[in-house]
Amino acid sequence: MQGTPIDTATRHLAETSRWKPLECAFWLVAFGAIWLLPSHHLILNEIIITALFAMSLDLILGYAGIASLGHAAFFGFGAYFAGIFAILVIGDPLTGLVLAMLASGALGFITSFLVLRGVDLARLMVTLGVALVLGEIANKMTWLTGGADGLQGVMMGPVLGLFEFDLYGRTAYVYSLVVTFLLFLLARRIVVSPFGLSLRTIRDNPLRARAIGIPVNRRLIAVYTLAAAYAGAAGALLAQTTQFVSLDVIALHRSADVLLMLVIGGTGYLYGGFAGAIVFKVLQDVISNWTPQYWTFWIGLILVILVLIGRERMNHQAAVLWARLRGKPEPRPRTIVGGH
Amino acid sequence: MSAALETVGLEKRFGGIVATDNVSFRLEPGARHALIGPNGAGKTTFVNLLTGVLQPSAGTIRLHGEDISAMAPERRVKRGLVRTFQINQLFAGMTPLETLGVAVSERMGHGYEFWRPAGSKAAVIDEIVEIATRFKLVDVLEERTSSLPYGKQRLLEIALAFACQPRVLLLDEPAAGVPEAERHDLLATVAALPRDVSVLLIEHDMDLVFSFAERISVLVNGALFTEGTVSEIANDPRVRAVYLGESLDG
Numbered sequence: 001m002q003g004t005p006i007d008t009a010t011r012h013l014a015e016t017s018r019w020k021p022l023e024c025a026f027w028l029v030a031f032g033a034i035w036l037l038p039s040h041h042l043i044l045n046e047i048i049i050t051a052l053f054a055m056s057l058d059l060i061l062g063y064a065g066i067a068s069l070g071h072a073a074f075f076g077f078g079a080y081f082a083g084i085f086a087i088l089v090i091g092d093p094l095t096g097l098v099l100a101m102l103a104s105g106a107l108g109f110i111t112s113f114l115v116l117r118g119v120d121l122a123r124l125m126v127t128l129g130v131a132l133v134l135g136e137i138a139n140k141m142t143w144l145t146g147g148a149d150g151l152q153g154v155m156m157g158p159v160l161g162l163f164e165f166d167l168y169g170r171t172a173y174v175y176s177l178v179v180t181f182l183l184f185l186l187a188r189r190i191v192v193s194p195f196g197l198s199l200r201t202i203r204d205n206p207l208r209a210r211a212i213g214i215p216v217n218r219r220l221i222a223v224y225t226l227a228a229a230y231a232g233a234a235g236a237l238l239a240q241t242t243q244f245v246s247l248d249v250i251a252l253h254r255s256a257d258v259l260l261m262l263v264i265g266g267t268g269y270l271y272g273g274f275a276g277a278i279v280f281k282v283l284q285d286v287i288s289n290w291t292p293q294y295w296t297f298w299i300g301l302i303l304v305i306l307v308l309i310g311r312e313r314m315n316h317q318a319a320v321l322w323a324r325l326r327g328k329p330e331p332r333p334r335t336i337v338g339g340h
Numbered sequence: 341m342s343a344a345l346e347t348v349g350l351e352k353r354f355g356g357i358v359a360t361d362n363v364s365f366r367l368e369p370g371a372r373h374a375l376i377g378p379n380g381a382g383k384t385t386f387v388n389l390l391t392g393v394l395q396p397s398a399g400t401i402r403l404h405g406e407d408i409s410a411m412a413p414e415r416r417v418k419r420g421l422v423r424t425f426q427i428n429q430l431f432a433g434m435t436p437l438e439t440l441g442v443a444v445s446e447r448m449g450h451g452y453e454f455w456r457p458a459g460s461k462a463a464v465i466d467e468i469v470e471i472a473t474r475f476k477l478v479d480v481l482e483e484r485t486s487s488l489p490y491g492k493q494r495l496l497e498i499a500l501a502f503a504c505q506p507r508v509l510l511l512d513e514p515a516a517g518v519p520e521a522e523r524h525d526l527l528a529t530v531a532a533l534p535r536d537v538s539v540l541l542i543e544h545d546m547d548l549v550f551s552f553a554e555r556i557s558v559l560v561n562g563a564l565f566t567e568g569t570v571s572e573i574a575n576d577p578r579v580r581a582v583y584l585g586e587s588l589d590g
Binding site: 004005006008009010012013014016017189190192193194195196197198200201203204205207208209210211212213214215216219222268 | 465
């Protein structure tokens with residue numbers, strides 16, 4: 001320990017917002033894949049969109065403690081909005097993306113009032129209910145959404161008027177990756193801000209958060225709206241890059257899968273969604289090649305092990321092992337970007 | 341001069357049960373006042389009414405002359421009415437540094453700033469360290485709250501309330517469960533609270549009450565039973581009968 005307590009405190013607070021080598025490596029690999037993995041752009045596009053979706057859930061679950069079983073409501077809404085907007089108005093991707101985010105955010109704002117009251121179980125049921133209702137509306141409004149046949153005839157213009165979507169998914173991946181990266185940068189700033197810290201107090205102890213003067217409900221409304229906009233962006237990216245929207249985007253299994261991914265990847269440090277999405281998609285790919293019918297068995301098993309052992313203990317053990325290998329003192333349990 | 345905190349005919353009914361019965365209470369500015377009473381006397385309900393967790397059935401609450409009876413809990417905090425909890429209510433996954441930082445930022449009105457990293461304002465950091473020094477938390481600022489010794493957690497519990505810059509501080513059994521070895525630190529910091537903070541101590545521990553408080557109010561069955569100086573209360577045979585007698589065994 002060196003310096004005054006003020007220096008130490010400043011340094012420790014700054015530490016949470018500083019970029020770690022592992023983070024830089026992750027994004028270098030993600031961008032490097034544009035050139036290094038040209039034949040995998042379609043699956044990479046799918047992964048990065050799923051990761052963005054999972055990150056949006058992390059904003060409410062990992063940082064504010066709101067468990068949702070209906071987060072696909074916003075993903076699906078964004079997807080349909082972007083698809084229908086392209087058909088009825090204009091095929092410019094960025095315009096559609098921004099408007100889809102705003103629309104999903106507005107939907108998030110309206111429905112946020114439903115999740116304010118009650119705790120986990122009530123929230124799970126309310127979010128599930130909202131997603132079911134929206135899913136059924138999408139199913140019934142065949143004239144607008146195409147219903148069970150899906151939304152056909154989405155024609156997208158080139159990104160920025162320059163880059164046409166191609167068959168191999170290159171433009172799609174670059175577009176999704178850049179959008180995700182920008183949204184990630186914003187989220188990363190938010191979670192280490194005073195606003196972000198106040199969310200974590202709400203997650204840890206809403207009773208005390210209120211008792212130190214934090215307007216808990218308003219903060220929850222704000223972050224729920226933000227997370228809905230992010231989920232809407234992910235949905236819009238999917239609609240635009242695949243030029244198709246089906247009822248699948250808003251289905252229960254999409255809400256459940258994204259929750260599963262986030263739990264696998266870990267909540268409350270923003271990368272959990274990325275890690276979870278990658279693990280989930282790769283496992284799905286690998287295991288379903290090996291045993292097509294039963295791949296969810298293995299995903300289920302991993303989930304059970306993760307929850308039973310506890311991620312924190314596992315991370316800590318890994319950190320201790322890593323420190324021993326490098327002959328350094330053992331670390332205290334710490335985190336990347338804030339969070340647990 | 342208006343009272344720091346005042347209730348007039350405060351009443352709370354749960355169905356047929358009267359939990360707070362026509363309590364008119366005054367906390368003078370700068371007071372060191374204790375509220376005592378046997379179990380079930382309605383101390384917790386009274387605190388919940390003051391802080392706004394519960395809405396009164398009748399009566400008013402005034403903070404420095406301002407009627408706050410219908411004000412939301414977090415707005416009462418911003419006006420300077422802050423409480424601590426009998427059972428620690430902390431943020432387990434955060435460090436004391438972050439915990440105090442949130443409270444200080446929030447009080448300074450930075451709660452909605454999402455673009456600036458927490459801790460980039462020198463005024464906030466200075467104040468965190470100042471509070472941490474006062475509450476002997478400097479050494480553990482970067483530890484995770486859940487891994488702190490109980491005594492330190494107890495200090496953080498009070499430090500967190502103090503970070504909200506209270507004008508009226510409600511201390512709910514601050515020494516509850518603190519082991520003897522750590523007790524001294526805690527009592528010393530409580531005794532050293534600045535005099536411009538009016539303190540209402542809700543307490544079972546009579547040693548602490550007699551050493552800290554200058555006035556004592558006794559609550560029995562939801563109603564104010566009596567009030568007086570420490571020696572008046574200590575020598576009041578009726579108080580001995582309803583309260584002190586019972587507390588000898590517990």
